[in-house]
Amino acid sequence: MIRIEARPQPSAMMAYATPVLAVLLTMVFGGVLFAALGKDPFQAIATIFWEPVFGEFSFYYRPQLLVKGAPLVLIAIGLALGFKAGIWNIGAEGQYIVGAICGAAMGLAFYPTESVFIFPLMVLAGAVGGCIWALIPGVLKVKFGTNEILVSLMLVYVAEQLLASMSLGLLKNPEGFGFPGSRNLQQYPSAHNAELIANTGMHWGVVAALIAVIFSYILLTRHRLGFAIRVTGEAPRAARFGGVNPSRLILFCLGVSGLLAGLAGMFEVAGPAGQISIDFNVGYGFTAIIVAFLGRLNPIGIVLAGLLMALTYIGGDIAQSQLGLPAAAIQVFQGMLLFFLLALDLLTNYRVRFGTPEAAT
Amino acid sequence: MRTRLGVASPHIQWHRKVIHTKSAFLPKAQKRRKYAQCEPVWRTKTTKTCAAYCREGHRAATNGQGSAASQGERTKMTAPLLQLSGVTKAYPGVVANDSVSLSIGLGEIHALLGENGAGKSTLVKMIYGLVKPDAGTMQMFGKAFAPTDPRTARAAGVGMVFQHFSLFDALTVAENIALGMETPPPMRTLAARIRDVSETYGLPLSPDRIVGDLSAGERQRVEIIRCLLQDPKLLIMDEPTSVLTPQEVEILFETLRKLSAEGTAILYISHKLEEIRALCDAATILRGGKVVGTCVPRDTSARDMAELMVGSTLATPKSAAHVTGAVVLSVTALSAASPSAFGMALKDISFQVQSGEVLGIGGVAGNGQDELLAVLSGELPCKAGMVRFQDHDMAGIGPEARRGFGVLAAPEERLGHAAAPNMSLIENAMLTGAAREGLSKRGMLNWPKTRIFAERIIKEFDVRTPGPENAARSLSGGNLQKFVIGREVLQRPEVLVVNQPTWGVDAAAAADIRQALLDLAANGAALIVISQDLDELMEISDRFAALNEGRLSAPVSTQGLDVEQIGLMLGGAHGMEVAHV
Incomplete structure (x- = not known):
């Protein structure tokens, strides 16, 4: 018989061990899934985890790690602040889209003027756009007590419609022969978020992500606001007693996470993606939720988790092209990671005991 | 004890009157008001008990000794109901109970005294089957008693009212009680039984009320009634009066005395020494896991008991002469x-x-x-x-x-x-x-x-x-x-x-x-x-x-x-x- 018992203190060891265990379990069950699809599980797992970093074409894939990891980390850092305080922003994908639209629109408004001020203005516009999109569920929650999970999630679909409308209407490339999508910002030097060092994947988004990591680390460990966030997540009543204003905290957390998601969207559209198009968003906003939890809501952990998720993205792409694995199988694989992580979280606060229970405790 | 009931102070009676006119069971309110004013409650009702709730019959069927005990007016049997000898329980680094011996007779109200950490709760948990003793024996009615879990303890006739209630605010009294039962009867039957028990023992409580609306005293009644429905021979109460007003304490004590008169023993844990002096027949004092003394609370001063508990003379907080200002x-x-x-x-x-x-x-x-x-x-x-x-x-x-x-x-x-x-x-x-x-x-x-x-x-x-x-x-x-x-x-x-x-x-x-x-x-x-x-x-x-x-x-x-x-x-x-x- 198996019993689950509360631990007197949360286990610090388990808190670090569970992400690793979750990755291992995901590999095992992912392997089973791939085998069921008729692929060699070992080869599939190796393709996903080994190929991008050490494989034959790693010179091409390695920079991709930064390109894909940066938006994940940037978004996850913002989400983690809210999650720590028990504020659930599920709509980072929408904030990412709106940030990209605002950033691109700002740049395109100046086209074809060249100026060093254009890019900073785009950054600002992206941040403000994402922030405002995230403040909608925030203000509704504070004023009317609505559920931020539902509102922020539904706003993702609104943002997707907005994106489609922009690519077909306002922002459509006038010289694009009627194809949907905006001008390519990569061909507009003042607005292009180019690689800072060639062939490294290092662009301004990576820099922004690193700055966000450092700031959020300091915020959480050394600043009153970070302390307020942690206490609110642990014990909301104690936080209020300690002097935290819950409404302000909700607006702060949602605002910051939206701001960072908006930035991520802006850096993406001005750099790797290049243009606003109907299929601009690829799910970074949702994957960042996994990254935030996989990284234990800890800024350093999020960096590692972001890189790991980026790896599964790239490796998944390779597996798709080389082994013919369906894209859905890769998504299931990524989903498993979150599933196992959340399930194993139990082990931090509880321990599993085998054998028949005795009255003795 | 009886004389104390006889001179029940006027405000208690007034108190009852107010309640019963308000209570959900009006028909009986008339009767009840009458004897609340002129006679000690418990005495009048011993005869009613059997008719109202076949507690005694049930008891007689399950165990011959119970009904014998309840027939005599507070006749205490000499054979102990529960006998603990040399019970020991050690946790890593601390001996929670060190060779504790204790004997509780039928219908006895026995106080268990001691500071926090003296081992009271460990002892009680062993009796209630939550903890298994390392050594020593427990006997009930002379037979070996070693409950492996609370269910077996309850089956053997041990009921416990915890200090912290485990009730759901959003559910009714009856629903809460049904949740704690292994095989709850149909809701209507259960509600009727709750009414019976609550009236029999002077614990007014309507089964249809939502627990969230109840006072702490009423919530405790839910817990007590939950125990009484299992027909316990030994009722363990952990700090029962910490949430009650003086009037509610009086009512609780009447209930406990009545239970005791019917042969139910009560193991009563409390810090409040004056209450123990008013209520209990015997007291066992624990300190550091050991029995450091037993006494008859009525004949012992609260201060003496406190000093036994603490093991040293107790300093009463002193208010320095101070001036109040603006x-x-x-x-x-x-x-x-x-x-x-x-x-x-x-x-x-x-x-x-x-x-x-x-x-x-x-x-x-x-x-x-x-x-x-x-x-x-x-x-x-x-x-x-x-x-x-x-x-x-x-x-x-x-x-x-x-x-x-x-x-x-x-x-x-x-x-x-x-x-x-x-x-x-x-x-x-x-x-x-x-x-x-x-x-x-x-x-x-x-x-x-x-x-x-x-x-x-x-x-x-x-x-x-x-x-x-x-x-x-x-x-x-x-x-x-x-x-x-x-x-x-x-x-x-x-x-x-x-x-x-x-x-x-x-x-x-x-x-x-x-x-x-x-x-x-x-x-x-x-x-x-x-x-x-x-x-x-x-x-x-x-x-x-x-x-x-x-x-x-x-x-x-x-x-x-x-x-x-x-x-x-x-x-x-x-x-x-x-x-x-």
């Missing part, structure tokens, strides 16, 4: 809605506190205590002019800014309100100490300084913990309470509001806390102590007011105030609804 905090016509659905709104509360003064606010929890503390600490907003500190209006000023003024508070709920359970003591010291202790500068936190502050609290208030980096939830209730009170006291408040300062804290720690509060007042702070423990309020407060149904009676001097008067203030303040008895 009015520091004034509350005028304060009304505020409760933030929670089951809370109590504050209605038109006015009082003033002077520096150097302790204002005691009595009353049963759930009558607005939490809300009053929240308004004073700044957690709940109030309108302009309602709360003033010196000449500052506190409207719109939050907890943090109030601490800046020197208005501090310590809420009742230690885990989750006064402290964050999973956070370390250092972090919990930061929670309220940031402003006054200079632990943060322009938003940046100074953790080394906070650690020193936490260590100072631990040292000066004798908080037993391996170190300040331990999580708040790893501390025992008493130690965490010392930490919480110490954290506020060390910040040198101008006004300190405390809710239930010694709730669930052992005698020695409680004395320390009270002494710290008195010292604080002696140094010129104004104190508002909200407590359910009337003895405590009498001991430390200069003036007393009762909070009932969200209203506060006018504060009166504690000089010459007796418990009876207080009971009336608590139960019937402002002619409002009586405290649900």
Whole structure:
């Protein structure tokens, strides 16, 4: 018989061990899934985890790690602040889209003027756009007590419609022969978020992500606001007693996470993606939720988790092209990671005991 | 004991009358009122019992000895109901029970005394099958008794009423009771049985009421009735009176005496020695896991028992001669809605506190205590002019800014309100100490300084913990309470509001806390102590007011105030609804 018992203190060891265990379990069950699809599980797992970093074409894939990891980390850092305080922003994908639209629109408004001020203005516009999109569920929650999970999630679909409308209407490339999508910002030097060092994947988004990591680390460990966030997540009543204003905290957390998601969207559209198009968003906003939890809501952990998720993205792409694995199988694989992580979280606060229970405790 | 019942004071009868006319079962109210006024309840009803609820018959069927015992008026059988010999239980690093022997006769009300950590709860848990003894034997009716879990203990006739209730606020009384049963009967049958038992034992309670609307006393009745439905031979009660008004205590005692008269033994755990003297037939005193003495409580003074418990002479907190000064905090016509659905709104509360003064606010929890503390600490907003500190209006000023003024508070709920359970003591010291202790500068936190502050609290208030980096939830209730009170006291408040300062804290720690509060007042702070423990309020407060149904009676001097008067203030303040008895 198996019993689950509360631990007197949360286990610090388990808190670090569970992400690793979750990755291992995901590999095992992912392997089973791939085998069921008729692929060699070992080869599939190796393709996903080994190929991008050490494989034959790693010179091409390695920079991709930064390109894909940066938006994940940037978004996850913002989400983690809210999650720590028990504020659930599920709509980072929408904030990412709106940030990209605002950033691109700002740049395109100046086209074809060249100026060093254009890019900073785009950054600002992206941040403000994402922030405002995230403040909608925030203000509704504070004023009317609505559920931020539902509102922020539904706003993702609104943002997707907005994106489609922009690519077909306002922002459509006038010289694009009627194809949907905006001008390519990569061909507009003042607005292009180019690689800072060639062939490294290092662009301004990576820099922004690193700055966000450092700031959020300091915020959480050394600043009153970070302390307020942690206490609110642990014990909301104690936080209020300690002097935290819950409404302000909700607006702060949602605002910051939206701001960072908006930035991520802006850096993406001005750099790797290049243009606003109907299929601009690829799910970074949702994957960042996994990254935030996989990284234990800890800024350093999020960096590692972001890189790991980026790896599964790239490796998944390779597996798709080389082994013919369906894209859905890769998504299931990524989903498993979150599933196992959340399930194993139990082990931090509880321990599993085998054998028949005795009255003795 | 009987004579005491015979001279039941007039207000108790009046009390009953009010209730029964209101209660859901009106037909019997007439009858009941009659004997509540002219005869001791338990005597009249022994005969009714069998008809009303075939308890005795059932008992006779299951065990021949029970009915024999109940027929004789409080005839105590010499054969013990429960016999513990040499029971030992060790945990890593501590022997919780060291060769404890104890014997409880049929119908005996046996007190189990001891400080927190003396091993009372371990002993009781072994009897209730929650813990297995390492050595020693337990016998019930002369037969070996070794329950492996609470279910077998219940089947053997052991019932337990815990100090903390396990009830669901949103469900009715009957639904709550059904949830605790292995095979609940149909709801209608169960409701009828609940009514029967509640009437038989003088525990008025309607099965259809929502638990969230019940007072603490009524919730306890739900737990007691839940036990009585299992027809126990031994009822264990852990600190049953800590949440009751004096009137509710009287009613509980009548119920317990009645049960005892019918042969049900009661193992009664309490810190309140005067209650034990009034109620119990025998007492076993534990200290450090060992039996250090037994006594007949009626013939032993409370002080002697206390000293046996503590193992040394007990220092009574002394109030140094202190002068009360100017009015520091004034509350005028304060009304505020409760933030929670089951809370109590504050209605038109006015009082003033002077520096150097302790204002005691009595009353049963759930009558607005939490809300009053929240308004004073700044957690709940109030309108302009309602709360003033010196000449500052506190409207719109939050907890943090109030601490800046020197208005501090310590809420009742230690885990989750006064402290964050999973956070370390250092972090919990930061929670309220940031402003006054200079632990943060322009938003940046100074953790080394906070650690020193936490260590100072631990040292000066004798908080037993391996170190300040331990999580708040790893501390025992008493130690965490010392930490919480110490954290506020060390910040040198101008006004300190405390809710239930010694709730669930052992005698020695409680004395320390009270002494710290008195010292604080002696140094010129104004104190508002909200407590359910009337003895405590009498001991430390200069003036007393009762909070009932969200209203506060006018504060009166504690000089010459007796418990009876207080009971009336608590139960019937402002002619409002009586405290649900």
